Amino acid sequence: MSAAGGATLTPPPPGEPGDAEPPSAPGAPADDDPRPRSARLPVNLETAPGPDDAFNTADWVTRRAGEAPFRRAIVTPGARGKDGRRTYEQVTFAQLERMIDRRAHALTRLGVQRGERVVLLVPFGVEFVALVYALFKVGAVLVLIDPGMGARAMVRCLEQVSPAGLVAVPKAHAALALLGRGLLRGLRHRVRVGRGLWPGGASLERALAGTPDAPFPCVPTRAGDEAAVLFTSGSTGPAKGVVYEHGVFDAQVRHLSRVYGIAPGEVDLPALPAFALFSVALGCTVVLPDMDFARPSRLDPARFVEAIQDHGVTYAFGSPAVWGPVADHCVARSIRLSSLRRVFMAGAPVPPRLHEALLARVLSAGADTHTPYGATEALPVATISGRELAATFGEARAGVGTCVGRPVPGVDVRVIRITDEPIAAWSDDLLVAPGEVGEVVVRGDVVTRRYDALPEATARAKIPDGERVWHRMGDVGFLDPDGRLWFCGRKGHRVEAEGGRLLSALEAVFDEHPRVRRCALVGVGQPPAQRPVLVVEPLPGHFPRGRAAREAFTRELLVLGGANPRTASIKDVLFRRALPVDVRHNAKIRREVLAAWAASRV
Numbered sequence: 001m002s003a004a005g006g007a008t009l010t011p012p013p014p015g016e017p018g019d020a021e022p023p024s025a026p027g028a029p030a031d032d033d034p035r036p037r038s039a040r041l042p043v044n045l046e047t048a049p050g051p052d053d054a055f056n057t058a059d060w061v062t063r064r065a066g067e068a069p070f071r072r073a074i075v076t077p078g079a080r081g082k083d084g085r086r087t088y089e090q091v092t093f094a095q096l097e098r099m100i101d102r103r104a105h106a107l108t109r110l111g112v113q114r115g116e117r118v119v120l121l122v123p124f125g126v127e128f129v130a131l132v133y134a135l136f137k138v139g140a141v142l143v144l145i146d147p148g149m150g151a152r153a154m155v156r157c158l159e160q161v162s163p164a165g166l167v168a169v170p171k172a173h174a175a176l177a178l179l180g181r182g183l184l185r186g187l188r189h190r191v192r193v194g195r196g197l198w199p200g201g202a203s204l205e206r207a208l209a210g211t212p213d214a215p216f217p218c219v220p221t222r223a224g225d226e227a228a229v230l231f232t233s234g235s236t237g238p239a240k241g242v243v244y245e246h247g248v249f250d251a252q253v254r255h256l257s258r259v260y261g262i263a264p265g266e267v268d269l270p271a272l273p274a275f276a277l278f279s280v281a282l283g284c285t286v287v288l289p290d291m292d293f294a295r296p297s298r299l300d301p302a303r304f305v306e307a308i309q310d311h312g313v314t315y316a317f318g319s320p321a322v323w324g325p326v327a328d329h330c331v332a333r334s335i336r337l338s339s340l341r342r343v344f345m346a347g348a349p350v351p352p353r354l355h356e357a358l359l360a361r362v363l364s365a366g367a368d369t370h371t372p373y374g375a376t377e378a379l380p381v382a383t384i385s386g387r388e389l390a391a392t393f394g395e396a397r398a399g400v401g402t403c404v405g406r407p408v409p410g411v412d413v414r415v416i417r418i419t420d421e422p423i424a425a426w427s428d429d430l431l432v433a434p435g436e437v438g439e440v441v442v443r444g445d446v447v448t449r450r451y452d453a454l455p456e457a458t459a460r461a462k463i464p465d466g467e468r469v470w471h472r473m474g475d476v477g478f479l480d481p482d483g484r485l486w487f488c489g490r491k492g493h494r495v496e497a498e499g500g501r502l503l504s505a506l507e508a509v510f511d512e513h514p515r516v517r518r519c520a521l522v523g524v525g526q527p528p529a530q531r532p533v534l535v536v537e538p539l540p541g542h543f544p545r546g547r548a549a550r551e552a553f554t555r556e557l558l559v560l561g562g563a564n565p566r567t568a569s570i571k572d573v574l575f576r577r578a579l580p581v582d583v584r585h586n587a588k589i590r591r592e593v594l595a596a597w598a599a600s601r602v
Contacts, residue, residue: 170196347585
C-alpha cells in the first residue's frame with residue numbers, strides 16, 4: 001500500500017503477529033483479575049480518575065486499540081527504493097497492543113514485578129514505545145534518562161534511583177559495566193534488547209519466543225501510584241529524577257487533547273520522543289522522523305519535510321533548533337506545508353522571527369504555531385498561539401519578556417517574591433503585586449509532587465499547600481492584566497548588578513542585530529555587584545576576524561543596547577562561534593558555562 005507522495009508502506013517487523021483479525025478485547029484482563037468489573041473497563045475518556053481510582057497509563061493504548069485496531073499507530077522510515085522514494089514500515093494499534101502484551105508477558109517471565117524500578121535504555125522507535133507501555137502494564141516504575149548527558153552523569157543518576165532492573169541494548173549494558181559496576185551488582189533483572197557483542201543479561205528475544213500471543217492482565221494500579229521517574233535534562237544544574245504518578249500522565253493526555261483539539265486519527269511527527277508517547281495515547285499516528293534524537297540541531301530539514309509531505313502530518317513538536325532549519329529550508333524553496341495544522345515549539349524561548357517565518361511563508365492560512373510552557377516537573381502549564389503572540393512581538397524585542405500565554409484549565413499560576421531559599425508553606429503573603437516580576441509557581445493535576453531521593457531539592461522546589469503542592473518553576477516572569485504569563489528568564493540566570501537586576505529577556509534586544517544568531521547575558525563576579533557581559537554567537541559566515549572587526553561589531557551592538565534603557569548598562573561583549581546548549585533540545589543556552597568562560601576573558 002502507498003502513502004501520500006507515493007512512499008511505500010511495508011508490513012510490520014518480522015516476528016510480530018499480523019493484523020488479519022483484530023483482537024476481540026485488546027488487553028482484556030484475565031478472569032482471575034481481583035478488580036471489580038468497573039475497574040477493568042478501558043479508560044474513561046470523559047472522567048479523570050481520582051488518586052485512589054483504578055488506572056494504568058497503558059489503559060490509553062488498550063482503549064485506542066479497541067476503538068481503531070487497523071489505524072496506523074507508528075510509522076518508521078526505511079530504505080529508499082531504486083526510484084529514490086522513501087519506504088516506511090507501519091504498526092497498527094492492534095499490532096502495537098499485542099507487542100505490548102507480549103513484552104509484558106516476557107518481562108514477567110524474567111522476574112520483573114510490580115513496584116520495581118526498571119531503567120529503560122533503548123533507542124527511540126517502535127520497540128521503545130512497546131517496552132514503555134509494557135512496563136506500565138506489569139506495574140513496574142519506569143526510569144527514563146537522557147543518554148545525551150554522558151555515561152558518567154547517567155551512572156550518577158541511576159545510582160540515585162536504586163533500580164531493580166535494566167532493560168537496555170547491548171551497548172548500554174557494556175557502558176554501564178565499565179562505569180557502574182556497583183550499580184549492576186545491585187540489579188535483580190538485566191534484560192538485553194537486540195543483538196550485540198555484549199553477552200550479559202537475559203535476552204528479550206528469547207523470552208518473547210516462548211511468550212503466548214495473548215492479552216496481558218494489566219496490573220491493577222491506581223492513579224496515585226508511582227508510574228515513572230523521569231530525569232530532567234540537567235541543563236540548569238544536576239539532573240534530578242521527577243516522580244510521576246499514573247494520574248499525572250492521564251492529566252497530561254487529557255489536557256493535550258482538550259487544549260489543542262488533537263483528535264484520534266491525526267498524524268504526529270515528534271522531534272522529541274516523549275511527545276510520541278502522548279500521541280499514541282491520544283489515538284494518533286506517530287511518524288518517526290529520520291533524525292538523531294540525541295542531536296536534534298543536526299536534523300536534515302529536507303528529510304523532516306519529506307515525512308510531513310509523505311504522510312500528511314497534521315501536528316509536529318520540536319525545539320527552535322529543529323524548526324529554525326525547517327523554516328529556512330521551506331522559505332528558500334517556496335515550500336508550503338499545507339497538511340500541518342499545529343506546530344509546537346518548546347524547550348527554549350522561540351524568537352519572534354521564527355513564528356513570523358512559519359506563519360507567513362510555510363504554514364497554510366488556517367494553521368498556527370504554539371508554544372506550550374512547562375517543564376519536566378509540570379507540563380503543560382500555559383500556552384499561546386503564534387497568531388495571538390504576534391501582537392506581543394514588539395514588547396519581546398524590547399526586552400520585556402516572552403508571553404507564554406494563559407494557564408491551561410485546571411492549572412493555577414502565581415508569581416511570588418524571588419528567593420533562593422526553601423519555602424515551608426504556602427501563604428498569599430508571598431505574592432508580588434499585579435504586573436510585578438517575580439518567581440513563577442504553579443499548582444494543578446499536571447504538577448508532580450517530588451524528586452526521587454532528593455529531599456533537599458524537593459524542599460527547594462515545592463511549597464506545601466494543604467494536600468496539594470505548588471511547584472517553583474525556577475523561572476522569573478509576571479502576569480499581565482489579561483491573565484497571561486510572561487517569561488523573563490531563569491531565576492538562576494539573573495544578573496544582580498550595581499545598577500539593578502538584569503534578566504535573560506534582555507537578550508532579545510541584541511538578537512535583532514542582522515548578524516546575530518543568538519546571545520546570552522551572564523554575570524561576572526558576585527551579586528549584588530556582578531558585571532553584565534553579553535556573549536554573542538554570530539550567524540554563520542559573520543564571526544568577526546581580527547581586532548578591528550570585533551570592535552566594529554561590538555560598537556554596533558552597544559548602539560542597539562544603548563538605545564534601550566533596560567540594556568544601556570551592558571558594556572562588555574564577547575564572541576563565540578557556538579554557544580553551549582543542553583543535550584535534550586539543543587536550544588537552551590548553558591549560561592552557567594558561559595559565565596565561567598566570560599570571567600576568564602573580561
